[in-house]
Amino acid sequence: MQRKERRLRLRRRDEVPEGKAYMNPSMMAELGISSAIEVVIAGKKKLYFQAQPNDKVPPNEVWCNTDELKMQGVADYTIATVRARAGG
Known part of the structure; x- marks a missing residue:
């Protein structure tokens, strides 16, 4: 069975813990x-995170740690493909 995926906007947020x-x-x-x-960013770079529900997050966004995204070279407002991690 294929995993569902959506193109969502990544946002840098200081209040989100690393990982x-x-x-x-x-x-x-x-x-x-x-x-x-x-x-998955631009079909090349893959990042993995533990997802936590948060009602403050708009449906079309994923909030990640600011420093972690900077280290990975990911800009604020980047569009990425988001899906459940296989086996997780």
Whole structure:
């Protein structure tokens, strides 16, 4: 069975701990995400995060740690493909 995926906007947020990603609970349910997510940028760079539901996050966004995204070379407002991590 193929995993559902969506193109969502990555946002840098200082309040998000490293290794975590905050997502809207309804988007997590739509994509079948229970814990880990895979984020693919431009079809090349893959990042993995532990997803946590947060009602403050708009449905079309994923909030990640500011410093972590900077270290990976990911700009604020980047569009990326987001899906549940295989096996997670």
